[in-house]
Amino acid sequence: SGGGAPRQAALSALDAAAARVAPDMSAQDVADTVWGCSALVALGRVVQPPPSYAAVWDRVCSASADDFNDEALLCQLFHAHLMHQLLHSPPGGSGVKEDMPPASLNQPAWLMVEARDAWMRNVREDNTTSKSHLQLARVIGELGVRHEVERVTDDGYFSMDIYLPDHDVAVEFDGPTHYYNDSSRAMTKT
Numbered sequence: 001s002g003g004g005a006p007r008q009a010a011l012s013a014l015d016a017a018a019a020r021v022a023p024d025m026s027a028q029d030v031a032d033t034v035w036g037c038s039a040l041v042a043l044g045r046v047v048q049p050p051p052s053y054a055a056v057w058d059r060v061c062s063a064s065a066d067d068f069n070d071e072a073l074l075c076q077l078f079h080a081h082l083m084h085q086l087l088h089s090p091p092g093g094s095g096v097k098e099d100m101p102p103a104s105l106n107q108p109a110w111l112m113v114e115a116r117d118a119w120m121r122n123v124r125e126d127n128t129t130s131k132s133h134l135q136l137a138r139v140i141g142e143l144g145v146r147h148e149v150e151r152v153t154d155d156g157y158f159s160m161d162i163y164l165p166d167h168d169v170a171v172e173f174d175g176p177t178h179y180y181n182d183s184s185r186a187m188t189k190t
Helices: 008-024 027-042 052-061 071-087 114-125 131-142
Strands: 148-152 159-164 169-171
Touching: 008 027, 008 052, 027 052, 027 071, 071 114, 131 148, 131 159
Parallel strands: none
Antiparallel strands: 148 159, 159 169
16 A cells, blocks of 8 residues: 555455454464554554454464464564553553553463563574674764663563663664665675
8 A cells, every 4th residue: 555554445355354264374374463463553554453353362362382383473473462562551551542442352371471482582682783783882982872782671572772771762773784675685684
């Protein structure tokens, strides 16, 4: 849709299809669907998750962590969980945002164990610091600003490229290779 919100007819068709096939979805399809629905709401593309969202989470609940035998799938499910939690909590507090009706979802206990642990391992281990990233950190240091490179948040859920503790500011650095796209080569990791 060219970056805009999907049209209602398209969303309705996708929702009906997802609800119909949810019980038979593969682990990859389940992870993609719950993540995609959460992302659509988080990005403001839709106001609420579609009705099939709960049915797909029910499919997650009917499975075990072993059914999602890929660390990336567990991370994707936990990311969807984090987005869901964020969307249903007001800034700085607990409870439901006024413009977001509560969505009661069943989520399996293993989500907060195996999937969370996979997410946190990824946060700790999947850090790549580029030369440009380090140059930016050096400039920040030369300006006399105290900073930390690849600081993990207190909850262990995120890694900040550069953290400015005196200002409680996180800096995300996506260098030029992040945007480099040559169809004859794989994307490079930044």
